[in-house]
Amino acid sequence: MTQVQVSLLGVIIAIIFTISMGGILWWMLHPPPQIKPEVARARRSVETLKRILVPTSGKPYSERGIELACRLGAEHQAEIVLTYVIEIPRTMPLDAPMPEAEEKANQALNRGKEIVELHHLPPVLLIEKAREAGEGIIRAAKDNQADVIVLGMRTSLRGVQSLWGRTTDTLLRKAPCEVIIDKLPEEG
Amino acid sequence: MREKIKESIGQGKSELRRDVSVWGSYMWGFADVGADTYVALGLVMAYAQGATSLVFALAGIVYIMIGLAYTELASSYPVAGGGSYFTLRGLGDFWGFVAGSALILDYTIDIALFATASAGYLNFFMPFVIGREISSFVTTIGPFHNINPVWCAETLILIGFLIWLNIRGIRESSFVNEVIGAVVIATESALVILAFLFAWNPELLAYQWSTQFPSLHNFMYGSSIAIISFVGLESISEVAQETRRPATVIPRTSITLIFTVFIFAVAFSTLGLGILPWQVFAENIDNPIAVLAEAIPFVGLIAGPFAAALGALILFISSNTGIVGSSRLTYYLSKFGIISSWFDAVHPKYKTPIRTILVFSGIGLIETVLSFLTPSAMDTLANMYAFGATLGYTLVFIALIRLRFSEPWTPRPYKMPLNIKLKYKGRKVLFPVLGVIGTLGVGTILFMVVLTHSIGRIAGPAWVILCFCYYVWYRKSQKFPIFKSIEHNWEKQQMEVLSSAEEFDLLEQYKNALAERDKKRVDLK
Numbered sequence: 001m002t003q004v005q006v007s008l009l010g011v012i013i014a015i016i017f018t019i020s021m022g023g024i025l026w027w028m029l030h031p032p033p034q035i036k037p038e039v040a041r042a043r044r045s046v047e048t049l050k051r052i053l054v055p056t057s058g059k060p061y062s063e064r065g066i067e068l069a070c071r072l073g074a075e076h077q078a079e080i081v082l083t084y085v086i087e088i089p090r091t092m093p094l095d096a097p098m099p100e101a102e103e104k105a106n107q108a109l110n111r112g113k114e115i116v117e118l119h120h121l122p123p124v125l126l127i128e129k130a131r132e133a134g135e136g137i138i139r140a141a142k143d144n145q146a147d148v149i150v151l152g153m154r155t156s157l158r159g160v161q162s163l164w165g166r167t168t169d170t171l172l173r174k175a176p177c178e179v180i181i182d183k184l185p186e187e188g
Numbered sequence: 189m190r191e192k193i194k195e196s197i198g199q200g201k202s203e204l205r206r207d208v209s210v211w212g213s214y215m216w217g218f219a220d221v222g223a224d225t226y227v228a229l230g231l232v233m234a235y236a237q238g239a240t241s242l243v244f245a246l247a248g249i250v251y252i253m254i255g256l257a258y259t260e261l262a263s264s265y266p267v268a269g270g271g272s273y274f275t276l277r278g279l280g281d282f283w284g285f286v287a288g289s290a291l292i293l294d295y296t297i298d299i300a301l302f303a304t305a306s307a308g309y310l311n312f313f314m315p316f317v318i319g320r321e322i323s324s325f326v327t328t329i330g331p332f333h334n335i336n337p338v339w340c341a342e343t344l345i346l347i348g349f350l351i352w353l354n355i356r357g358i359r360e361s362s363f364v365n366e367v368i369g370a371v372v373i374a375t376e377s378a379l380v381i382l383a384f385l386f387a388w389n390p391e392l393l394a395y396q397w398s399t400q401f402p403s404l405h406n407f408m409y410g411s412s413i414a415i416i417s418f419v420g421l422e423s424i425s426e427v428a429q430e431t432r433r434p435a436t437v438i439p440r441t442s443i444t445l446i447f448t449v450f451i452f453a454v455a456f457s458t459l460g461l462g463i464l465p466w467q468v469f470a471e472n473i474d475n476p477i478a479v480l481a482e483a484i485p486f487v488g489l490i491a492g493p494f495a496a497a498l499g500a501l502i503l504f505i506s507s508n509t510g511i512v513g514s515s516r517l518t519y520y521l522s523k524f525g526i527i528s529s530w531f532d533a534v535h536p537k538y539k540t541p542i543r544t545i546l547v548f549s550g551i552g553l554i555e556t557v558l559s560f561l562t563p564s565a566m567d568t569l570a571n572m573y574a575f576g577a578t579l580g581y582t583l584v585f586i587a588l589i590r591l592r593f594s595e596p597w598t599p600r601p602y603k604m605p606l607n608i609k610l611k612y613k614g615r616k617v618l619f620p621v622l623g624v625i626g627t628l629g630v631g632t633i634l635f636m637v638v639l640t641h642s643i644g645r646i647a648g649p650a651w652v653i654l655c656f657c658y659y660v661w662y663r664k665s666q667k668f669p670i671f672k673s674i675e676h677n678w679e680k681q682q683m684e685v686l687s688s689a690e691e692f693d694l695l696e697q698y699k700n701a702l703a704e705r706d707k708k709r710v711d712l713k
Contacts, residue, residue: 003485004386004387004485005386005387005388005389006385006386007388007389007390009390010384010385010388010390010462011384011385013384013388014380014381014384014385017377017380017381017384017451017455018377018381020447020451021377021448021451024443024444024447024448025444025448027440027444028210028214028440028441028443028444029210029211031210031433031436031437031440032436034433034436034690035692035693036692037692037695039692040692040693040695040696041692041696043693043696044693044696044697044699044700045696045700047697047700048700048703048704050704145707
């Protein structure tokens with residue numbers, strides 16, 4: 001047996017050894033709780049949303065829809081497909097030039113793009129021409145194989161015949177994928 | 189007639205029971221690796237001298253990379269078979285067989301070597317029990333000199349006991365591991381803490397480092413022995429199919445194992461050089477930890493017999509992990525058409541792979557008898573130990589890299605750090621930089637082992653060639669290709685395994701990943 005030999009470095013190493021051994025064994029013995037199959041299915045089903053289509057009109061409620069879509073897709077780096085639908089009157093051909101509407105569409109899409117880029121997600125900008133907005137959104141969703149459509153709804157539905165509004169009605173009936181609708185409460 | 193290969197590995201009547209807990213999973217690994225350090229410290233000191241801590245740290249870095257690779261693979265593919273399964277899945281049947289044969293060699297050597305060493309520690313008490321030293325039984329039998337039949341018989345009895353224990357079932361033998369392992373960890377931790385507090389002299393360490401640095405040859409030889417002291421990580425993945433929630437548990441137990449074994453190895457070597465001259469350990473190669481414990485104030489008086497008992501215990505459970513590992517590995521190999529399905533039988537009552545336990549523990553018994561016919565059984569067995577491990581680990585690293593490219597969609601609960609994002613065939617792939625460094629590191633050690641270990645470089649490849657002859661015979665008899673792979677339904681198996689393991693979160697991730705892959709394939713068409 002050797003003589004007692006105490007050194008400051010030895011004491012420090014002994015303390016570090018004790019804390020680190022205790023810490024890692026505690027961490028090992030406390031794994032996360034088990035997840036039930038139903039819970040796992042629900043949790044992971046959101047991961048399949050890799051392409052999110054967001055219709056925008058340049059209004060605050062639709063831009064809030066873009067922000068929500070970005071947060072939904074952020075974890076799995078989903079592609080955000082921003083779509084502006086120009087409604088063409090039935091009296092005009094579908095490919096008729098609409099310079100003013102197109103300018104407005106580009107402005108709305110560029111604002112949306114800024115929101116998407118803040119989340120470091122890949123944006124895709126689309127301008128669709130259709131007789132009705134709902135029809136254009138559905139076509140864009142099919143063409144781009146969207147996994148989900150996130151729609152920000154206007155806050156006031158006064159004067160609208162349907163509870164949801166015409167575009168939302170069409171989407172709920174005919175959308176080829178999941179639809180998430182965001183509606184804020186009416187102000188005042 | 190061709191044997192029907194049953195690859196339903198997660199379900200069915202022959203399913204292995206899921207009885208191994210978090211602590212049990214950790215202990216399967218620690219029982220194997222912890223004992224290595226216990227035996228190797230003196231050997232490494234004899235060659236690495238004042239640089240022993242450095243040698244352990246360098247070998248430990250390679251070991252950490254091996255450990256991280258196993259952590260990624262075992263949590264992604266929680267199936268019995270360990271390194272051989274990963275190699276088979278990544279590189280195909282033939283390379284899976286090569287890795288399997290190398291690792292079986294190691295497991296059977298593990299049984300023989302650690303049972304021999306355990307009996308050696310028990311013999312410390314022989315003078316107190318029967319009044320004779322074990323060395324007094326040494327004799328000559330025909331052309332064989334320096335034979336110790338009593339020590340050999342003790343070893344055979346220990347292995348026989350372990351065979352019985354393992355046939356009874358994993359719950360019983362896992363319990364033995366868990367209890368003994370806990371005692372060992374507590375005792376080793378106490379020794380380290382007391383030694384650093386009351387016996388360690390940093391000036392002595394610095395003196396030995398600066399004046400007793402080894403030659404390059406000794407440094408390299410010491411390194412090749414030091415890597416032996418880290419062999420055994422495989423054990424955790426071998427019992428993956430019997431572990432509860434393996435994808436969650438295995439990353440935790442593996443990372444904890446890597447950390448604790450590395451810390452113990454470096455701590456003991458650092459303590460050794462800071463308490464006694466390295467020559468003392470070189471003179472006591474059989475019981476270096478006991479020598480170290482004896483030098484600690486307050487506990488030194490009882491440390492000798494206590495360290496001997498502790499050594500016997502940890503080496504005993506290490507031998508047990510050899511039996512478990514080899515039996516599980518061969519059980520799995522038979523499932524995948526690498527060896528005959530005759531090995532596939534599970535005991536009707538205990539649900540343990542009885543034939544593989546008997547056959548490969550039997551090989552361990554034969555290796556024990558043969559090694560006792562040489563002048564030093566321990567030397568002979570230890571010499572063969574490194575070859576199988578380093579060959580198997582090299583193939584595992586290559587398989588890890590290949591699987592990142594061939595199955596990028598497989599959910600990996602844990603990934604090796606340091607990855608480079610690449611595009612490969614239109615898919616995003618994470619290229620594992622550490623995997624490449626690990627391949628080079630362990631490949632270098634394999635080269636050093638072949639260069640410096642005279643028995644290992646002959647017996648190791650000879651074993652693989654012998655297994656290859658059997659492999660050719662079996663595959664031809666079944667009309668299976670020898671160098672090509674038979675068809676495996678990996679995806680179905682993976683889902684069965686995850687489902688039976690109740691890893692539902694990972695199962696959903698896997699299903700989603702496959703659906704996305706299929707969608708992309710349709711898009712490309």
